[in-house]
Amino acid sequence: MPMTATQRGNDTVVTCDDVFSLKDTLLSGQTFRWRPYEDGFLGIVGQKALYISQIGEEVVLHNCEICEYEGFWQRYFSFDEDYKAMRAHLEYDPNLVKAMEYCGGIRLMRQPLWETVISFIISANNNIPRIMGIIEKLSARFGEKISTPYGDMYTFPTAEALAAADITEIRACGTGYRDDYIKKTAAAFACGDFVGDELCGMDRYSARKRLMSLQGVGAKVADCILLFSVGKEDAFPIDTWVRKVMCSLYLDGQTADSVSVKRIEAVAEERFPRYAGFAQQLLFHYIRNNT
């Protein structure tokens, strides 16, 4: 049993028997709607707001019944997965051992598909603070205001709301040229052309191809969606940082722009035949914070 959960008063307390880090998980660029709040983080996912904190081995989901935890948050944070075994499996690689010493408590989240698709369309050619700002503005403009114990918050806009939105109003939220991608992708979800459930039964490459049929979704964004939402643990998003780290560690220090994405993909498959996505996240987080 990787994690055990109990109800304590109004809270659900999850006891970790491993090295889980809430902070590293929420700040590793997988998710964009969590902010520091009191001793932990405050976030909103779907219609649910949550204040969550961690002290040592205890993770506290404040004002959260255990049935809500088991019905949603457990899966969202991948608390039902055995990360101890994953880490043990990856110890054959000395670079990953170093990365795990630094940020081994990261978990790959399984976020709602729709929110993840739009968030990562916005992420293209962009930086994290700005991505967060754009999502907040879109939510304030097109989401629903809900009252929570922490004040009013806005839900992520529905596909219907964004599909029906005036494109200039989408752009006014700071999306830039991504406004059109957002509206068209929203339309694909809203009219039922795109059904997320179908991805689960597909292999990684078929699922990626299907996601890339959406406007604004290229290979990298598709892989992020597969890894941070769909739970495809073999997805391996290759961005500029991963390119750099893969070249420096596994391609004899060749320069990043001299090696094709295909080559890096092949090396990743060879070096990380299992849990490639977790390896990617470890290396990415390690290199971003140690260079």
Add this chain to the structure above:
DNA sequence: TGGCAGGGTCATA
């Protein structure tokens, strides 16, 4: 003040 990169994607040739 101006130039440029920032966790890419798309259209064009």
Add this chain to the structure above:
DNA sequence: TATGACCCTGCC
């Protein structure tokens, strides 16, 4: 398969 344009912000 390889280029260049694309919106916007903050940093140097």
